[in-house]
Amino acid sequence: MQYNVAQLLMEPIGSTRTYEMVEQIDDLDDELEPLGPLVGSVHFLRIPSGVLVTGELSTAMQVTCNRCLFPSPCRYGSRLRRVFARSQKSPRDGTSVRMSFRAKTMTWKILRF
Secondary structure (H helix, E strand, C coil): CEEECHHHHHCCCCCEEEEEEEECCCCCCCCCEECCCEEEEEEEEEECCEEEEEEEEEEEEEEECCCCCCEEEEEEEEEEEEEEECCCCCHHHCCCEEEEEECCCCEEEEEEC
């Protein structure tokens, strides 16, 4: 999932964006068996140093019970809170700044193109 934050970085401090997320994670890992998509909401807040990203994500996975060794559904959830600092170059220079969520590694990265 990728979010373009170039416009947000040009707006005043305190500007926000909120997105609902539904991301298929079937190809996340061969050993994992997701029972549904990764769902949640992600909130972007413009701060003096860049962007504060907060959110809540959840999904369900089929796991093997350690006691009885039968498959069992299990819900997983995560809260996000990350600060992404602005790079030295300003987005006003014509380049775009994108922030992407890579479900495979469960990390956020800023990509500059």
